[in-house]
Amino acid sequence: MSLYRTELRRLAKRRFTRWMSLLGLLVLAAVVVGIFVTNEKIDAGTLAKAERAAEQQWQRDVQHNAQYRAECDKAKAAGTGNDDQFPEDCAAIQPPPRDAIQAEWYLPSTFEFRKDFGAALLPLAAILALVGFVVGASFVGAEWNTGGMMNLLLWRPKRLTVLLTKLAALLTGMVVLAVPATALWFGSFWLVATLHGNTEKMTSGAWQSFALTGLRGLVLALVAATIGFALASLGRHTAMALGGAIAVMVVGQFGLAILLEMAGVRFAEAWLLPTYALAWLDKKVTLQNYDACQVNYFGNCEPATLDITWQQSSVMMAVGLTVILGAALWTMRRRDIA
Structure with a gap:
């Protein structure tokens, strides 16, 4: 054998x-x-959902930015603002551009x-x-x-x-x-x-x-x-x-x-x-x-x-x-x- x-x-x-x-x-x-x-497979519906999520996040960022700008203007007018909390010029507080929030960030893993x-x-x-x-x-x-x-x-x-x-x-x-x-x-x-x-x-x-x-x-x-x-x-x-x-x-x-x-x-x-x-x-x-x-x-x-x-x-x-x-x-x- x-x-x-x-x-x-x-x-x-x-x-x-x-x-x-x-x-x-x-x-x-x-x-x-x-x-x-x-x-998950990325299709048109998934892309649209990601676009909506990016748009909503951008709108929230714009809203928060506007609130922060208003607080800065109010503090500067009252003379209570400090450099640690707000910039020297409140005009420097600008909302993020739309393309700063990308839809790809909200896509599921594929x-x-x-x-x-x-x-x-x-x-x-x-x-x-x-x-x-x-x-x-x-x-x-x-x-x-x-x-x-x-x-x-x-x-x-x-x-x-x-x-x-x-x-x-x-x-x-x-x-x-x-x-x-x-x-x-x-x-x-x-x-x-x-x-x-x-x-x-x-x-x-x-x-x-x-x-x-x-x-x-x-x-x-x-x-x-x-x-x-x-x-x-x-x-x-x-x-x-x-x-x-x-x-x-x-x-x-x-x-x-x-x-x-x-x-x-x-x-x-x-x-x-x-x-x-x-x-x-x-x-x-x-x-x-x-x-x-x-x-x-x-x-x-x-x-x-x-x-x-x-x-x-x-x-x-x-x-x-x-x-x-x-x-x-x-x-x-x-x-x-x-």
């Missing part, structure tokens, strides 16, 4: 894999429903596919990466914890082959889960935009950009699954991966962020892992440092900036993945199985 097919069957039949995958899909479905409910869908790909990648990490850690961690790994090595004594076959089965399962989920994500948000937004200005370039972002999200999920798998294999327990992740994110990242902030380090976010994950998905993240403000010709503050690109993120992910997976393979080869 093929070891690869056996591992695929074992992965698919694990209750934890099924429930974790279902939980991830339910969270994604809840996000879609939330976006659908909180957005989902514009071209403008908003890029941000909607971030929670998809995050949920898939979380599911991949936890399932990957549990898949091999449970084998070590229950003694299944030792029994399997009696049947197939090639340690690295067994571990890499398990990893291949895990990554295949993640692809089987992530690809349909991504396709459904695209379709769901296209439906949201059609019913409660618009799908205008969608070009082949926009589709290609979204597709590449979705592909990078899939790669991130596979990397997370591999890291969870490798950490659990290193510690020979699922808790090793989960505890390590909590330590890195809570102690390492939050604690490091506080320490860097207290030390006044420039571009402190450049030392945090979420910045690189976001740069991988968005292609670039621009960090700003207002403490190093440069005044331009017009007297405006231009903060110093630092760009984190997806290429830098890819190097970091490749190095981290190589080190962690390499350590797991090395320990699998060198340590006793007991």
